[in-house]
Amino acid sequence: MPALLLAACQLPVKPVATQDDASPPAAVAPAAEAGPAEPTPRADAVARGAPPALAAPEPPPPPDPIDTGAELFDHLAENFQSPVCIKGEANRAWRKRYAGHPASFARHLEEVLPLMAYVATEVDRRGLPAEFALIPIVESWYRPAAIGPGGPAGMWQMIASTARNHGIRIQSGYDGRLSPVASTDAALDYLVDLSARFDGDWRATAMAYNAGEYRILRAFRSNGHRNASGERRLPQGLSRITYDYVAKLRALACLIAKPERHDLELPRDARFVPLARLPLPPGTSSLDQAALKLLVDARELRRLNPAYRGGRLPAGAPREVLVPANPAMLLAARDLPAAPPAGDAPARSHRVRSGDTLSGIARKYGVGLRQLYRLNDMDARSVLQVGQEVQVDP
Known part of the structure; x- marks a missing residue:
């Protein structure tokens, strides 16, 4: 399906607070530190009849x-x-x-x-x-x-x-x-x-x-x-x-x-x-x-x-x-x-030339900017270098 x-x-x-538009964004609470890892059951304990470790719980159903x-x-x-x-x-x-x-x-x-x-x-x-x-x-x-x-x-x-x-x-x-x-x-x-x-x-x-x-x-x-x-x-x-x-x-x-x-x-x-x-x-x-x-x-x-x-x-x-x-x-x-499979076409890549931009590369290959960012570990601040290889397809 x-x-x-x-x-x-x-x-x-x-x-819901009421104040002017200049208030700074609320601070994000730091994540709680992870506690010590649970010890791995020893083989001799299993041999003595200790119950095996429980399987990981099933993920919750989608909301x-x-x-x-x-x-x-x-x-x-x-x-x-x-x-x-x-x-x-x-x-x-x-x-x-x-x-x-x-x-x-x-x-x-x-x-x-x-x-x-x-x-x-x-x-x-x-x-x-x-x-x-x-x-x-x-x-x-x-x-x-x-x-x-x-x-x-x-x-x-x-x-x-x-x-x-x-x-x-x-x-x-x-x-x-x-x-x-x-x-x-x-x-x-x-x-x-x-x-x-x-x-x-x-x-x-x-x-x-x-x-x-x-x-x-x-x-x-x-x-x-x-x-x-x-x-x-x-x-x-x-x-x-x-x-x-x-x-x-x-x-x-x-x-x-x-x-x-x-x-x-x-x-x-x-x-x-x-x-x-x-x-x-x-x-x-x-x-x-x-x-x-x-x-x-x-x-x-x-x-x-x-x-x-x-x-x-x-x-x-x-x-x-x-x-x-x-x-x-x-x-x-x-x-x-x-739907029929799309085939085994090789993933495309682009070698950066002078004047290239990520948006221009995305437009040339018909893909989204977000895909280029994700595949190449980039973001909106990334700077391209001439000769750099940009992966286009997953």
Whole structure:
């Protein structure tokens, strides 16, 4: 049965503090020191009839997927960075803007619960702050087929060059920016890299996602510090759009974590079918054919996966989609034949030449930057050397 990536573990609720935007990140408690190792049973003890050592316990089963509004909102609130609700005019203005029509805000949230739960799970799996699960609200209100002015597309609103630089395929009949699977992988991998570059400061990371990392780094150098705040407009010299980007994320987090402060009633009682990422069945040439084999509604499958123009599956396009993980689909997917093996093509590598960049190498070979980082023990700060061999494939 194809692997399904569903929901993340639930964590204990953290207190929600209220202060300004300039507070330093909370310190991380040091890990407890390991105690002395257990002695290995001696052979003569076993010979005297001592009981054999117990086998290692079975790993716990995967957690149940998030499938209610209450589970999703509680999960997000538990994983927002403290303080969630802060003082300040910009934050107050954006809270008022989003919650100005409480019924409409709650209805919009209910409509996007399945996609939001999928992204929240992926955010948690990468160890990123839960605020990043709110970026698709700011960008597109979680509309996979959204096309913005100037060319950005998808629920993460990526421009084509940025998408290609992060391994998203764009070809005739297929635009991976409109794939919730491909675009979420690329966006979150990019946020992981940015977070490493900005020392885990989620505010600076969000600014860099909006304005570009080099613009934020130049502003830091110009200001002589690395303080990032949407409320206090730091670092100075950025556009209002970039400061508002952080303010919007903080406002949304406060509304979700403390709805009672704003006379909001979130759709906590709403139930929904979780989404799973799944390889398309072998031998299908359209989403409608895949829907028949997976026993899901064809219109819903097309709505969730608009990357395939007209619902057709062009040659060379990725064949991984989001599917409602209802019981009938799970049974149907289990009984489908496995996809044919990809073959024994040798792993590719690239010898660095003058002017090469990791993003350019990723684009040339159609892979994600994160894959290059992982295979070559690199990160966003790594510097390439002429003649260096970069592994491209696992």
